[in-house]
Amino acid sequence: MSSTPHAKVPALAPLEPDPPATVTPARRPAAPGAQRRPGQHGRWLLAVTVLIALMVGAPVLSVATHLLSPGTAETWRHLLDTVLPDYVLTTLQLCLGVALGSASVGVGAAWLVTRYHFPGRRHLEWALVLPLAMPAYVLAYTYTDLLQFVGPVQTALRHTFGWTRADYWFPEVRSTGGAVLMFTLALYPYVYLMARTTFLERAAGMLEVGRSLGLGPWASFWRVSLPMARPAIAGGVALVLMETLADYGTVAYFSVQTFTTGIYRAWFSLGDRPAAAQLAVALLAFVAVILTLERASRGRARFHDTTLRRLTPLSRPLRGWRAAVLIGACLVPLTGGFLLPGGLLLHMALTEGDAQWGWRFVELARNSFLVAGLTALACVALAVLIAYAARQHRGWLLRIAQRIVGLGYAVPGSVIAVGVLIPVARLDNLLAELIQSSFGWNPGLLLTGSITALVYACVARFLTAAVQAVDSGLLKITPSMDDAARSMGLTPPQVLRRVHLPLLRGSLLTAALLVFIDVMKELPATLVMRPFNFDTLATQVYTLASDERLAEASTAALAIVAVGLIPIVLLSRQIAGSRIGHGSR
Amino acid sequence: QEQVLNIYSARHYQTDESLYANFTKATGIKINRLDGKEDELLERIRNEGANSPADILITVDAARLEMADSRGVFQPIQSKLLEARIPDTLRTPTWIAFSTRARAIVYNKLSMKKEWVQTYEDLANPRLKGQICVRSGNHPYNLSLGAAVIHHLGEAKAEEWARGLVANFARSPKGGDVDQLKAVAAGECSVAISNSYYIARMMRSSNADDQAVMRSLGVVWPNQQTWGTHINVSGAGVLKHAPHKAAAVKFMEYLAGDEAQTYFADGNNEWPAAKGVKPKNPALDALGPFKSDSLPIGELSKGAVTAQKVFDRAGWK
Amino acid sequence: MPSTNDIWLSLEHLSLRYGTQTIVDGLDLQLSRGSIGCLLGPSGCGKTTVLRAIAGFEPVSGGQILLDGRVVSSAAVHVPPEQRRIGMVFQDYALFPHLSVQRNVAFGLRGVADADLRVAKMLATVGLAQSGGKYPHELSGGQQQRVALARALVMQPALLLMDEPFSNLDVELRERLAAEVREIIKSHGTTAILVTHDQHEAFAVADQIGIMSGGHIQQWDSAYNLYHRPANRLVADFVGQGVFLPGEVGQGSQVWLELGTVHSGQPIRCTEHGDLCASGCQVDVLLRPDDVVHDDASPIQAEVVSKAFRGADILYTLRLGSGALVLSLVPSHHNHALGERIGIRLDLDHVVAYKRSGVVQGLRCEQPA
């Protein structure tokens, strides 16, 4: 109820301190440094961010330029009449399954290790990230090898019971269900990492409120932690889904035909690249719509921690069967996603591994490390800039820019690689001509001739992963912390450096980790964009696998896992150590 | 200045590496290699345009070579030596095949009668219902086979054939050719289609499991009485903007040479393309000679896209 | 009245909005250099919003803000917060969770030579000398609040904005700190604005106090005047305690009330515009609790409706014969039971009266959603 306005003339007091209200303020000099909103830094940030978005989004945009290419009608008609409906259906099934699977495994595991106190929790907390090092296509190879009809499991069953093919039913690994399982096992760590950080850093204090309102631990989880962690979980699941949609290696190996299969079919089998690009754009539109819907459905809700004490309350130490159940629950995804396939790989590598195993692998690992490291650094730096700009400036331009940057992840690797090729090669040729005309010497293609183009391609593809991680980390920094810092004379870049970066440390490391591992595993873009004689572990796996020498490929696959483990182990300790209040518990 | 040769290759058998090393040893020309997939390499070449560093493109599918040619990335090569050594059917003005492989039928000796699987057409016979394993329909090997079938039977008949084949599948298509061999051996199905070099590789393998697989399998060269067994090739062309054209031609000639031919084909258990080169390969010897399809290899590309559409309509996943 | 060139902060016809909802509407305020102003007002009436606009965190939708004669905020101009030399104590503290208490306070002092010393002194002032190494989450609510205060004070800003800086402190500490903060501010010549809900605190610390309501300032005055010469009924109601008792203006400067006739030294002004009141005019007279004195000898009896113990006194709510309620502050050894009838009399030396209006409404600041 607003009180009615009153005239401001005093009843009794003859002394009236207020100057008469001037309706039109007198013109006064503006202070130095004064500026129009949104302010110098705001505009500067905006410009830089949009520029980056354009750069990173160039491949996506160059794919999108095919949207209006004529002459693709026949291919479309053929696909629509024959396979596309099936592909779409399979894709939806796959997405649904993987989303549910990775969300429940990732969130569940994160919940257990952040909430319950049981023996081995500290080790499991970082071990649960390990499956990240296992490329989905490698999981697919190993599980197929183990579980297919001719594999040891079924063979043993047949031998033991004297069955033949018709006598028994065994689930088929190479099926949609199998693909769901593979992707879930390989990708749940995305969700796990994001959810865990959130449970640790934000949803903690709020849990107590839930319990003071009569909610048990289980209900608090559903009604407090989960909704509070929603942006992070949504971010993780989005990454998982985009990766699933972009995947071709695994689904092709399983002959599970998805929308991506359709894209490849249009391009490779039907030779219609414009149609392929149009299909890719349709896929992107789908992803964009989903992401936008998720954002929109959050409405005006926020997800900052509103409490001032933010230590995660752990349960009392659990022992006995309760502890056993929890350990068991954590071991399932760890075993399925890492221990078992890792063991199988090791076995394969030892018995029938790569004949060329040796020094060559040091070089392969070095190359992998180089590209992954450079990309991770670039992605984290760009992600900070983008997420930070979005925090400073909430305009539509930035939102769109951010969205475009995010889409690279959902584009199948080969498509994005070609998308990268187009602008990079053009720039490269331009450069060459420029140097030619001014120095009379043709340097050749500088970008595609070095790993610059490759790193650029990987950045374009994986920047989203970093942005998601940084974004969900920024949620824990309340806007008034920014204000406080600025009232103490810090400019926005200084606020970034002295407040945000330290508080984001865990999230930045997570971002770096995600990108690093992703690049280690990445294949299609690496394959096309690399310079001469630049082999990585992933290309080595591809070379052998494409020649159907899976057992021999196991050595390189194992090396990918091993190299990927290094940052996982290093960083997950750092991440664990970066939580606020660490050590005082 | 150091002499170099830049190769974009979609053929990446590890056994080929010493071949490249030998070339460098013999000529002093250093080889830079970039391995990739045909279509993507092709995109890269096209986008790099006039400044492309690539001299040679190698692939393992005639249709792809043809497609590259139709996009105008190759330049004609005049080499008396190549003309003399490589037969006309394995050569076009712009690209040349260096080895051949055949698409064979493999059957389980216990559960399948050899007589039932003498031709590709036999595979569509309803009596083979639930017996056939094959890799997916969009793989170039199958598309190339499909193109040949369309060439010989016509599109309508070919589609009928594909439907019959699909109806006989023991399982939905999955895995590579080696997987099909193992599945037949293990009894998951009785018949499969496989490239010849996988069969030969298994035959030469020292792995006991592989030996056991091969013991239970029989190999048929299909259509000996009619149009012959379908073959495909590994081949290469010199690129239009090749900065080192002379070295490129030299390399092509080197590949056509006796020693390289033996090695190039033998390393991957293929048949040399050059006339008169006899590899010493016990597995290939054991498989024996056969009548191959005499269709000029470049013709295949025309049917590949149609083959995909036919397969899609027939439901060959 | 400060001379114009002494004015450090000036808000001219300021308007502020959240989305489409106007919170502050044509607010004027001037504060001279070195003085301490205070904003008092109901919860939700825009005090924090005004501080945020002064600090540069909220854009201005109308009017302008001048600092030392220069426009820092207007529809066209916006000096970024970090260039304003304005310190702020946030209502929600906004401590940096990753920094220890010591480093939170030292945060803004990068590169200052005697930073450590200043921080140590400031921590001692707020009573946290021992807690420099702790992290915010290891502090109690009041301790966190003190860190927020120390962090802003240590910067010695030109203008200091304090949003409820003592709300979570005990009386003793609050009074001590308020006095020390006042002293620090005065000794540095800092200009300051304090937002508080505690009127005694406002009275004790501020040179001038503004009562904010309805989007602007109802009265900007000294504590004494606010209490004894409220500019309008809203202010009278909001500042201090009291009730309005109906009366009728009589001859001269008399007012007849149920409790007796009061004589005002000066003519009665009874509308908010200060018009003189004619005889026979119906008015409401403001009665403070200390205007109604308990006197066993008095013939006027009132019934105890409720009572609140206040330490030295008990605040009685009493029902008169007419049913009207009045407040009376009575020394606490006069402990009367509810329902008891006690004698009272008026002891009023200054009459504040307003023309009778239908509905009497206090200050409330809820906006429609």
Place this chain on the structure above:
Amino acid sequence: MPSTNDIWLSLEHLSLRYGTQTIVDGLDLQLSRGSIGCLLGPSGCGKTTVLRAIAGFEPVSGGQILLDGRVVSSAAVHVPPEQRRIGMVFQDYALFPHLSVQRNVAFGLRGVADADLRVAKMLATVGLAQSGGKYPHELSGGQQQRVALARALVMQPALLLMDEPFSNLDVELRERLAAEVREIIKSHGTTAILVTHDQHEAFAVADQIGIMSGGHIQQWDSAYNLYHRPANRLVADFVGQGVFLPGEVGQGSQVWLELGTVHSGQPIRCTEHGDLCASGCQVDVLLRPDDVVHDDASPIQAEVVSKAFRGADILYTLRLGSGALVLSLVPSHHNHALGERIGIRLDLDHVVAYKRSGVVQGLRCEQPA
């Protein structure tokens, strides 16, 4: 003292620790069903910690907590918070940022039939009927605080813990809400504990008040007794205002002070254990501001050292001839300047005295880091 089977909440020799630092040490407290207790104490002395332990959020390192005769917390037992039927208003509000005001308040009412109605009524009570659709970050500090209060109240818990629930509200609203909360609590037979820094609020709302310091409760008593019969010097110092003036016990129950001789109706007890004081014993006598009366006619003159305007009165700090300071509450029309000398006399009807000690220390609760 309530009879034992009426006791709803009982803390028995409770000890609480953060890490190695003991915050609460052997605290005892009993609260009977339907009554309202209040914890008063300096900032940082463990009030919040005690509430958190009662709610079940902090483990107990010694002693036990009983609810309705059942042990809910001890070294061996720990009933989870949600099974205690305890509501809590958190000092930092802890609103759910992702839920609207309406849904914040309705949060605990899942499956309750008339939830919507109850929420609407509660929102109206706290003056937020119009803001149900807003999100916490769109509310002012005081509005957020009211949501926190509403959220706990609407649950009608058996035991309600309120940690500074009114600290960010203006006086008027605070008093109205305090009264309404008291009424709601009483009408539901809820038992409640209030933590506040506002002594008047504690006096108004609570049936019994505990002064917390040094890890335990110094006195657990009615407001009147705390103010007029403080159990020890710490309590005397903390509750209300006042100073200690040195004196000497004379014959009978007389005490000689600089301001004159006072006669206590009863024998003087001057140690904290209540021992009687012999004649000649040196004591400190507690003088409240209202015990020192301004009287122009008095021969005793004191110099005005500082003054604070309090509305009806001015609180003067006066220096006596000896240099000792006393406080005096004087009606505000007696406006004396600093440095002026004014007449005062004692008007003390109840003597509170403590044996003189070297250092006189107020209540402080900073722990060494």
